[in-house]
Amino acid sequence: MAMTLWLTTTVALADPGAFWADLRLPDLLTVDVAAKQVARSERAILPASPADALDAAEQ
Helix, strand or coil, X not given: CHHHHHHHHHCCCCCHHHHHHHCXXXXXEEEECCCCEXXXXXXXXXXXXXXXXXXXXXX
């Protein structure tokens, strides 16, 4: 909810309901405060397991 309120005031999110309906977690969003735009970024590649995440962090 806080993200919706922040986006609505920061980038003039026109339709918060449609924003949430279109959101596919784990989407990454790029918020351009200067241009007052929010856009979907490329999807994150999530590790298969917590151990994989630790291995990647150590590299």
